[in-house]
């Protein structure tokens with residue numbers, strides 16, 4: 124078995140002394156997509172944020188280890204963490220525009236992020252980005268490159284954020300509800316981009332979502348969190364076909380018809 128891209132080993136996470144995630148243990152191999160589901164406040168985002176040391180001042184991992192490609196990330200210095208973030212571990216959020224700078228074009232933001240992590244000139248970054256835009260079916264890639272985030276739809280901003288991730292080719296993408304704010308059409312395009320990222324670059328993806336339909340479409344494994352505890356974890360096809368926990372059945376009951384039409 125290959126080394127895990129990321130492995131949580133008996134992890135507890137607290138905010139201001141209150142434990143909100145308990146004994147989390149799971150791992151992802153290269154190219155695997157893990158769907159993380161559970162009701163609001165169950166600890167899904169906290170799990171993602173802990174991998175990037177983004178818990179904020181009141182938050183801390185108080186027990187266990189998080190291993191990234193064999194390195195104990197909780198023991199990394201700030202510089203060590205900064206080297207990992209972006210180049211090897213990237214994150215996308217529900218509101219892509221909010222994570223982009225409002226007063227700079229998509230193109231200049233892609234160039235800046237690429238300059239921080241890639242040995243590539245601006246012209247080459249532009250060429251590769253426009254090539255990816257074209258391959259991913261953007262109808263007018265040049266316009267997107269020259270646009271400010273507010274000039275684009277939420278779906279287009281999310282897709283552009285994922286193209287930046289594709290340039291960086293990280294080993295791990297943390298995706299926090301990347302499709303929740305989008306209409307059905309944009310949702311499909313973003314899911315297709317996640318699959319493209321995984322298939323082309325072998326990126327493993329931790330995907331937080333409320334939507335079991337999204338899980339059924341792209342996830343290889345599913346992790347169900349309730350009140351900070353993992354209550355079910357296994358191959359998506361098994362968990363979706365015969366959930367062991369009543370709570371998972373309830374989540375599934377909210378989806379009228381599940382389709383795994385891409386796999």
Ligand SMILES: Nc1ncnc2c1ncn2[C@@H]1O[C@H](COP(=O)(O)OP(=O)(O)OP(=O)(O)O)[C@@H](O)[C@H]1O
Pocket residue numbers: 138139143161162163164165166167168169170178179181182
């Ligand atoms: N910065 C913070 N400070 C204090 N408590 C926090 C902080 N962030 C999250 N929490 C608490 O931690 C628990 C888990 O929150 P988290 O955001 O991880 O849940 P979630 O499953 O991602 O919810 P949602 O689906 O609504 O985004 C909640 O009780 C929440 O109130």
